[in-house]
Amino acid sequence: MGQELEQYKRAVEQSNIVSKTDINGIITFVNDEFCKISGYTEKELIGKNHNIVRHPDVPKETFKLLWDTILQKKTFKTTAKNMAKDGSTFYVNTTITPILNKNGNIEEFIAIRYDVTSNIMLTEALKSKEEELNFLNSMLETRVKEQTRKLRELNQNLEKRVAEETEKNREKDRLMFQQARLAAMGETISNIAHQWRQPLSELGIVMFTMKKHSIEGNEKGVQKQYEHAKKVIAKMSKTIEDFRNFFSPDKKKNSFLIKDMIEDILSILEGSLRKSAVSVELNIDEGITAYGYKNELSQAILNLINNAKDAFSDRHIDGRALKISSKREGNFIILSVADNAGGIDDTIMDKIFEPYFTTKHASLGTGLGLYIAKIIIEDSMNGTICVKNENEGANFIIKIPTN
Numbered sequence: 001m002g003q004e005l006e007q008y009k010r011a012v013e014q015s016n017i018v019s020k021t022d023i024n025g026i027i028t029f030v031n032d033e034f035c036k037i038s039g040y041t042e043k044e045l046i047g048k049n050h051n052i053v054r055h056p057d058v059p060k061e062t063f064k065l066l067w068d069t070i071l072q073k074k075t076f077k078t079t080a081k082n083m084a085k086d087g088s089t090f091y092v093n094t095t096i097t098p099i100l101n102k103n104g105n106i107e108e109f110i111a112i113r114y115d116v117t118s119n120i121m122l123t124e125a126l127k128s129k130e131e132e133l134n135f136l137n138s139m140l141e142t143r144v145k146e147q148t149r150k151l152r153e154l155n156q157n158l159e160k161r162v163a164e165e166t167e168k169n170r171e172k173d174r175l176m177f178q179q180a181r182l183a184a185m186g187e188t189i190s191n192i193a194h195q196w197r198q199p200l201s202e203l204g205i206v207m208f209t210m211k212k213h214s215i216e217g218n219e220k221g222v223q224k225q226y227e228h229a230k231k232v233i234a235k236m237s238k239t240i241e242d243f244r245n246f247f248s249p250d251k252k253k254n255s256f257l258i259k260d261m262i263e264d265i266l267s268i269l270e271g272s273l274r275k276s277a278v279s280v281e282l283n284i285d286e287g288i289t290a291y292g293y294k295n296e297l298s299q300a301i302l303n304l305i306n307n308a309k310d311a312f313s314d315r316h317i318d319g320r321a322l323k324i325s326s327k328r329e330g331n332f333i334i335l336s337v338a339d340n341a342g343g344i345d346d347t348i349m350d351k352i353f354e355p356y357f358t359t360k361h362a363s364l365g366t367g368l369g370l371y372i373a374k375i376i377i378e379d380s381m382n383g384t385i386c387v388k389n390e391n392e393g394a395n396f397i398i399k400i401p402t403n
């Protein structure tokens with residue numbers, strides 16, 4: 001071997017991990033680098049099969065391919081996973097080259113490698129981190145999904161609870177309306193009593209006269225009183241009918257004349273207004289027609305009139321006057337109920353439409369009158385109601401659309 005070649009050999013051996021085997025794979029040479037990386041001494045290696053550094057993870061096929069290649073006198077290149085004496089793993093980029101003799105037959109194999117353990121380890125660490133990351137990512141995804149599902153559930157529960165609360169509120173409203181209806185019924189009975197006072201005393205007189213005629217044998221007189229009594233009784237029964245109609249709930253919306261509605265209300269209140277010495281002044285434009293639930297609107301106006309009546313007697317007002325007026329303004333009907341009972345104190349002005357707000361003794365007021373009136377006007381009639389103090393009293397103004 002020339003000197004130059006010897007230098008090449010040394011350069012290769014110094015910078016690489018080199019081993020040689022015979023044609024059967026028995027180690028015939030190792031350099032220091034090989035001993036260092038494998039952990040074996042040269043003595044331990046020489047004469048052993050090269051598979052001494054084989055790693056159990058490496059599949060058999062790899063070795064079959066290796067041997068197939070090099071026995072065909074070709075160079076084999078691979079990144080090999082090997083096992084050192086202490087069981088640790090090292091990776092080497094390996095090139096195995098068959099060395100041929102003069103006759104072209106394989107004499108031995110030389111394997112030249114360099115250490116890529118740290119590269120591979122890094123790559124593997126990276127891979128495992130990547131896997132960890134992927135895992136975390138998928139965990140995150142499932143957790144996000146889980147949270148989303150929980151949130152959705154919560155949302156649904158919330159919706160359910162809102163619906164429940166709404167239902168409860170509706171129930172409360174229903175109760176309130178029932179309460180108000182009971183109160184109205186009480187008032188109705190007292191109104192009927194007022195309406196009946198006069199015909200009842202009339203009947204008393206008729207009975208007395210009848211008895212007198214009967215004793216006198218005045219049959220014609222008896223007959224006349226009898227007819228009279230029948231008329232009075234018919235009138236009394238009509239009063240009941242009027243009340244019944246007035247308080248029965250409307251089944252559907254209808255067109256009705258404001259004038260008719262107000263007159264109906266006043267005919268029902270006639271007795272009690274007379275007793276409270278309230279004079280009523282009407283100022284209603286002819287032909288104003290509203291569309292909606294007549295009895296409900298009547299109820300609202302009745303509540304306003306009852307309030308005025310209460311204010312008159314609470315405050316012992318002289319010259320009690322109630323003004324009810326109605327006119328058209330564009331596409332609206334304006335209805336006003338005004339009294340001269342002193343008006344509403346500024347401090348309670350913004351509370352009077354609240355449910356259960358009352359300044360009256362518990363036995364005299366539930367505080368629902370104006371609340372119900374407001375609900376009826378806003379919800380059933382799409383209108384508004386407001387109040388202002390003027391002309392020594394309260395003026396309630398209702399505004400409802402004409403269509």
Ligand SMILES: Nc1ncnc2c1ncn2[C@@H]1O[C@H](COP(=O)(O)OP(=O)(O)OP(=O)(O)O)[C@@H](O)[C@H]1O
Pocket residue numbers: 183303307308310311339341342343344352353357358359360364365366367368369370371394
């Ligand atoms: N015309 C009015 N003049 C003076 N105060 C009024 C008038 N209308 C209402 N108020 C005041 O507003 C309060 C609330 O009226 P609302 O009709 O809602 O209840 P109430 O009359 O007290 O009780 P209810 O009508 O249930 O019997 C009354 O208690 C009263 O203080």
Ligand SMILES: [Mg+2]
Pocket residue numbers: 303306307365368369370
């Ligand atoms: Mg009232």
